[in-house]
Amino acid sequence: MACIEARGLRKTFGTTVAVDGINLKVEEGRILGLIGPNGAGKTTALNAILGLTPYEGELRVLGRDPWSSREELMTDACFISDVAVLPRWIRVSQTLDYVAGVHPRFDRAKAEGFLAKTNIKKTNRVKELSKGMVAQLHLALVMAIDAKLLVLDEPTLGLDILYRKQFYDSLLNDYFDGSRTIVVTTHQVEEIQDVLTDLMFIDRGRIVLNCSMEDFEIRYAEVLANPDKLEAARALRPIHERQVFARSIFMFEGADRQQLSALGEVRTPSIADLFVAVIGGQTTAGGSR
Amino acid sequence: MNSEANVAQQSLAGEMRAATKTIPWTETFYWCVRRELWEHRAIYIGPLAAAGVYLLGFLLTLHRLPHQMRAALADPSKMKALATPYEFAGVAIMLVAMIVEVFYCVDAFQGERKDRSILFWKSLPVSDTTTVLSKAAIPFVILPAVAYITLMVTGFVMLVLSSMALAANGLSAAPLWTQLSLVPNAFGLLYHIVTVHILWYAPLYCWMLLISAWARRAAFVWAFLPPFCVGMLEKLVFGTTHFATWIGFRVGGGMEAEQGSGMMPSTHLTPLRFLSDPGLWLGWIAAVIFLALAVRIRRNREPN
Numbered sequence: 001m002a003c004i005e006a007r008g009l010r011k012t013f014g015t016t017v018a019v020d021g022i023n024l025k026v027e028e029g030r031i032l033g034l035i036g037p038n039g040a041g042k043t044t045a046l047n048a049i050l051g052l053t054p055y056e057g058e059l060r061v062l063g064r065d066p067w068s069s070r071e072e073l074m075t076d077a078c079f080i081s082d083v084a085v086l087p088r089w090i091r092v093s094q095t096l097d098y099v100a101g102v103h104p105r106f107d108r109a110k111a112e113g114f115l116a117k118t119n120i121k122k123t124n125r126v127k128e129l130s131k132g133m134v135a136q137l138h139l140a141l142v143m144a145i146d147a148k149l150l151v152l153d154e155p156t157l158g159l160d161i162l163y164r165k166q167f168y169d170s171l172l173n174d175y176f177d178g179s180r181t182i183v184v185t186t187h188q189v190e191e192i193q194d195v196l197t198d199l200m201f202i203d204r205g206r207i208v209l210n211c212s213m214e215d216f217e218i219r220y221a222e223v224l225a226n227p228d229k230l231e232a233a234r235a236l237r238p239i240h241e242r243q244v245f246a247r248s249i250f251m252f253e254g255a256d257r258q259q260l261s262a263l264g265e266v267r268t269p270s271i272a273d274l275f276v277a278v279i280g281g282q283t284t285a286g287g288s289r
Numbered sequence: 290m291n292s293e294a295n296v297a298q299q300s301l302a303g304e305m306r307a308a309t310k311t312i313p314w315t316e317t318f319y320w321c322v323r324r325e326l327w328e329h330r331a332i333y334i335g336p337l338a339a340a341g342v343y344l345l346g347f348l349l350t351l352h353r354l355p356h357q358m359r360a361a362l363a364d365p366s367k368m369k370a371l372a373t374p375y376e377f378a379g380v381a382i383m384l385v386a387m388i389v390e391v392f393y394c395v396d397a398f399q400g401e402r403k404d405r406s407i408l409f410w411k412s413l414p415v416s417d418t419t420t421v422l423s424k425a426a427i428p429f430v431i432l433p434a435v436a437y438i439t440l441m442v443t444g445f446v447m448l449v450l451s452s453m454a455l456a457a458n459g460l461s462a463a464p465l466w467t468q469l470s471l472v473p474n475a476f477g478l479l480y481h482i483v484t485v486h487i488l489w490y491a492p493l494y495c496w497m498l499l500i501s502a503w504a505r506r507a508a509f510v511w512a513f514l515p516p517f518c519v520g521m522l523e524k525l526v527f528g529t530t531h532f533a534t535w536i537g538f539r540v541g542g543g544m545e546a547e548q549g550s551g552m553m554p555s556t557h558l559t560p561l562r563f564l565s566d567p568g569l570w571l572g573w574i575a576a577v578i579f580l581a582l583a584v585r586i587r588r589n590r591e592p593n
Contacts, residue, residue: 047591050412052408052411053589053591054589070411070588071416072414074412074414078412079412082408084405085408085409088404094327098323099413101316101317101319101323102312102414102415103312103413103414104312105310
């Protein structure tokens with residue numbers, strides 16, 4: 001059974017189409033990065049998956065219809081939607097009491113163990129914590145829940161690089177065990193490149209790219225072309241061309257690496273560069289196609 | 290031997306993990322109510338502070354009591370005046386409890402959207418129905434209970450203080466204790482709180498909770514302005530005041546001017562007459578509809 005399965009998932013707000021008929025399948029044990037520009041429909045799609053918003057089309061999450069059974073779904077799924085959604089008035093000890101009181105899969109000792117590694121005191125109120133510490137607290141709570149699906153919607157927005165790095169490190173080292181599924185959206189794409197097993201680009205409510213990271217490495221190549229090979233490179237129909245320090249960098253999809261190596265230095269592109277090539281290219285560099 | 294035991298232990302742990310522990314609804318509900326008390330400390334601080342301030346005022350006027358008692362002993366018709374501070378204590382504490390109720394109800398759902406914490410609460414396996422009921426429990430159960438207990442304790446402390454003041458002046462406190470017999474008073478007050486503050490006010494609390502769930506902002510204005518405008522329109526267009534009278538009747542605790550005696554409407558004094566009042570049952574139908582709507586709306590609402 002796939003962890004998330006959607007067919008023709010659609011959501012409109014008045015005349016605005018936020019999610020425009022998405023088909024997707026996320027298998028168990030994957031870490032999927034959902035990347036898209038602001039307003040692409042990422043959060044709306046995730047809200048539908050989490051049962052926070054009604055939708056059109058077919059959607060099953062862990063075998064359930066999220067809208068009609070959010071409560072049951074939340075025993076097996078968990079999410080951090082945005083940084084700082086923990087109420088400011090609550091004490092750290094109260095968050096532990098409450099989650100332990102209502103969640104059947106919460107391991108309080110585990111959460112306390114995670115918190116012991118931080119500077120967070122149990123008597124602290126959330127409003128006394130820095131933004132990074134609030135994220136640490138939320139992550140500690142969520143990681144102590146034995147869930148099958150974890151959804152993270154911009155979980156590190158506005159945190160400094162040390163907290164961001166630590167966030168993904170502990171997620172990988174202390175939480176991910178190969179059987180859980182994680183879906184994450186973020187704008188700090190570079191930082192999660194090594195974390196992901198799957199990649200999905202979403203733009204204007206549609207999926208514009210969907211592949212595993214292994215496929216990504218095979219399918220996409222970037223060439224730092226030698227100045228005398230520019231015409232030859234363009235002849236191979238790159239999907240994107242950009243200038244860095246007066247050198248031309250070409251992005252190719254599905255090209256033969258042997259052939260490319262004749263043009264210059266070949267490497268695997270970063271997700272950020274591919275993102276610009278695939279999504280930025282449609283609007284700004286359309287002429288280069 | 291050892292390894293077998295280990296295997297058995299591991300499989301047991303595996304089974305325990307596989308068998309989802311279920312949390313009974315009552316426990317979830319209990320923690321949701323606790324949650325409300327953590328957030329809204331005014332629920333108990335308000336009535337307690339009112340009692341504290343009132344007791345302080347009572348202490349400051351206590352030196353007049355021996356004089357009043359001597360006057361009452363000389364003229365028994367003045368005995369009734371000795372009960373006045375106790376009635377005022379009731380009014381003060383119940384009034385504060387009602388103010389806290391209004392502010393609580395209006396903020397109950399709007400607050401969690403304003404600070405976006407609704408996204409945290411909804412990430413836990415707690416249904417919208419449980420959440421709405423736990424919030425409704427505050428005006429229906431918790432605040433009346435807090436007010437009642439505070440009031441009983443305050444009355445008792447006042448009696449003890451009075452007795453001490455009288456004894457210091459060589460007077461007996463016995464008339465005070467017989468005049469204000471605590472036990473019938475305790476039952477009378479409980480009856481008043483249950484009939485008026487819980488059963489009769491039910492639709493008012495539920496209305497405010499519904500508006501709090503529905504209004505994107507300024508729930509307070511939405512809760513109070515429309516009824517006011519309807520009443521004013523009726524007066525301007527038809528020159529009548531049926532709506533305003535109806536609202537006043539509800540807010541006033543179901544008192545009809547000629548029947549009302551103090552805070553306790555005479556219709557409420559006989560339980561049978563009170564329970565056969567269609568106004569009571571229509572109010573409860575409205576209350577249930579309001580709460581059901583609040584559940585539906587909370588399910589749909591995203592943070593502000």
